[in-house]
Amino acid sequence: MKPISLSKSHGGIQGVYSHASEACACDMNFAVFAPPQAVEQHCPVVWYLSGLTCTHQNVMDKGEYRRMAAELGLIVVCPDTSPRGAEVPDEKDNWQFGCGAGFYVDATQAPFAKNYRMYSYVMEELPTLIGENFPVDMDRQAIFGHSMGGHGALTMALRNPGHFKSCSAFAPIVNPMTAGWSKPALEKYLGPDEAAWRAYDACALVEDGYRFPEFLVDQGTADGFLDDGLRPWLFEAACAKAGIPLTLRMQEGYDHSYFFISTFMEDHLRWHAAKLGA
Amino acid sequence: MKPISLSKSHGGIQGVYSHASEACACDMNFAVFAPPQAVEQHCPVVWYLSGLTCTHQNVMDKGEYRRMAAELGLIVVCPDTSPRGAEVPDEKDNWQFGCGAGFYVDATQAPFAKNYRMYSYVMEELPTLIGENFPVDMDRQAIFGHSMGGHGALTMALRNPGHFKSCSAFAPIVNPMTAGWSKPALEKYLGPDEAAWRAYDACALVEDGYRFPEFLVDQGTADGFLDDGLRPWLFEAACAKAGIPLTLRMQEGYDHSYFFISTFMEDHLRWHAAKLGA
Numbered sequence: 001m002k003p004i005s006l007s008k009s010h011g012g013i014q015g016v017y018s019h020a021s022e023a024c025a026c027d028m029n030f031a032v033f034a035p036p037q038a039v040e041q042h043c044p045v046v047w048y049l050s051g052l053t054c055t056h057q058n059v060m061d062k063g064e065y066r067r068m069a070a071e072l073g074l075i076v077v078c079p080d081t082s083p084r085g086a087e088v089p090d091e092k093d094n095w096q097f098g099c100g101a102g103f104y105v106d107a108t109q110a111p112f113a114k115n116y117r118m119y120s121y122v123m124e125e126l127p128t129l130i131g132e133n134f135p136v137d138m139d140r141q142a143i144f145g146h147s148m149g150g151h152g153a154l155t156m157a158l159r160n161p162g163h164f165k166s167c168s169a170f171a172p173i174v175n176p177m178t179a180g181w182s183k184p185a186l187e188k189y190l191g192p193d194e195a196a197w198r199a200y201d202a203c204a205l206v207e208d209g210y211r212f213p214e215f216l217v218d219q220g221t222a223d224g225f226l227d228d229g230l231r232p233w234l235f236e237a238a239c240a241k242a243g244i245p246l247t248l249r250m251q252e253g254y255d256h257s258y259f260f261i262s263t264f265m266e267d268h269l270r271w272h273a274a275k276l277g278a
Numbered sequence: 279m280k281p282i283s284l285s286k287s288h289g290g291i292q293g294v295y296s297h298a299s300e301a302c303a304c305d306m307n308f309a310v311f312a313p314p315q316a317v318e319q320h321c322p323v324v325w326y327l328s329g330l331t332c333t334h335q336n337v338m339d340k341g342e343y344r345r346m347a348a349e350l351g352l353i354v355v356c357p358d359t360s361p362r363g364a365e366v367p368d369e370k371d372n373w374q375f376g377c378g379a380g381f382y383v384d385a386t387q388a389p390f391a392k393n394y395r396m397y398s399y400v401m402e403e404l405p406t407l408i409g410e411n412f413p414v415d416m417d418r419q420a421i422f423g424h425s426m427g428g429h430g431a432l433t434m435a436l437r438n439p440g441h442f443k444s445c446s447a448f449a450p451i452v453n454p455m456t457a458g459w460s461k462p463a464l465e466k467y468l469g470p471d472e473a474a475w476r477a478y479d480a481c482a483l484v485e486d487g488y489r490f491p492e493f494l495v496d497q498g499t500a501d502g503f504l505d506d507g508l509r510p511w512l513f514e515a516a517c518a519k520a521g522i523p524l525t526l527r528m529q530e531g532y533d534h535s536y537f538f539i540s541t542f543m544e545d546h547l548r549w550h551a552a553k554l555g556a
Contacts, residue, residue, distance in 0.1 A: 007532075007533050007535055007537040007538075008498075008500065008531040008532050008533065008537065008538070008541075009532075009537035009538070009540065009541050010540075010541045011541070014537055061339055061340050061536075062339050062340065064342050064345070064540075066537075066540070066541075067342070067540075067544075220286075222286065253286040254285075254286050254287075255285050255286065257285055258339075259285040259286065259287035259292055259344075260285075260286070260287070262287065262288070262342075262344070262345075263286075263287050263288045263289070263344075263345075266345075
């Protein structure tokens with residue numbers, strides 16, 4: 001692991017790091033914000049998963065998380081959204097598949113299975129690296145994300161309820177199996193048998209009996225992807241049927257951008273801090 | 279004037295607009311954040327001038343000003359840093375001159391005098407446009423900026439003390455006449471006679487008798503441009519000699535980036551709000 005950049009911000013350090021990833025078989029970048037408290041104590045860690053086309057950098061630039069993370073004493077880790085590089089198979093001109101669109105799955109289909117293993121990367125390899133190199137309390141982890149990253153957060157939390165103390169999402173893709181912008185990606189990464197897709201679909205996981213204590217979801221009503229890509233009411237129905245408490249807040253007039261995310265970032269970090277005992 | 283984008287954020291509207299500028303003889307873009315209070319009342323306006331290589335967008339993405347502007351009821355206007363376009367003379371590969379480096383002067387030298395009139399643009403043309411199209415209280419204006427934009431803010435405030443109720447800066451270029459990254463630009467825009475440069479140099483203006491009630495300046499100690507480009511101690515000395523109150527805060531460990539600016543954005547907006555009666 002080597003630092004790419006380190007900048008003081010809000011009393012802490014915003015770093016960008018690079019390492020050779022085994023899971024993704026390529027070099028991967030990620031961002032870590034260490035709050036001022038991390039100088040003297042181990043801090044709980046919050047994972048932020050980004051959306052389609054993003055790298056670690058979008059939320060680092062536009063998410064406005066550092067002020068609250070510094071106040072609450074949270075380490076914030078922001079991974080990339082896919083493997084990258086000349087050796088990584090990609091579909092150029094397709095922003096819904098390949099680089100920038102890893103969908104947080106472990107691909108099983110050639111030629112993608114070698115690199116596109118973002119589920120293992122985010123759940124196993126990167127946490128190990130973070131645990132070894134930063135003053136984190138790995139018994140106190142939370143996860144959230146935006147859009148495709150909201151999908152990643154919900155599915156990882158449902159499949160690993162003991163691993164995360166809390167989970168929330170901004171405008172998540174809650175049912176990627178049936179959304180136009182994600183169904184083709186699942187098919188290419190996981191093959192034609194839809195049974196294999198259910199492990200990466202928040203609604204399907206809830207239907208299949210996976211549980212998590214509680215969710216917070218914010219969704220803008222002016223989001224252009226609301227009706228055909230996001231459809232949080234599907235997750236609301238699944239959670240209601242399963243008895244999972246879900247706070248779904250429809251935020252009037254907000255779109256899908258970081259202008260929306262940054263507005264409600266404080267609420268989400270406070271939500272996680274409360275459940276992490278931070 | 280036409281909107282390029284409008285997004286709800288922190289309860290207000292972050293817009294980007296385009297218009298045909300007479301002062302710059304080209305189309306110009308600018309960003310305006312209107313806080314929620316602007317729906318019902320005229321709000322004071324704060325001008326933020328950006329640094330070298332920036333457009334209106336850098337601070338809009340990374341400055342983290344909307345939360346406080348929404349709380350304090352401030353309209354924030356972020357102009358571009360130079361004229362742009364195929365017809366605008368430029369020096370490609372020179373980030374310290376031409377596009378992205380207008381230095382907030384009215385150029386007098388061919389071929390730059392036709393377009394590079396950022397002083398008139400920011401002081402006259404854009405305020406008129408803003409006054410006609412947004413619910414602003416033009417009797418309550420403040421100005422601040424970063425680096426080259428800090429230079430712009432200090433010089434405009436000193437030359438127009440009745441126009442602005444307050445002024446502050448992040449890591450400003452306080453003496454561009456003698457700094458390596460700005461002296462060549464002043465010569466090309468204004469000609470070889472250094473007497474003409476003094477109207478665009480904060481230290482020279484103070485020496486020449488220009489006054490402003492009070493300044494706030496934040497400067498990172500880890501700023502790579504501190505010793506040869508910025509040198510706030512020159513402005514500190516000039517203000518001390520002239521009896522102008524200056525709060526110069528050397529911020530330990532901070533660099534020249536928006537990680538620094540965003541950290542102290544709240545302090546600056548509160549400073550302006552207090553003086554604007556917001």
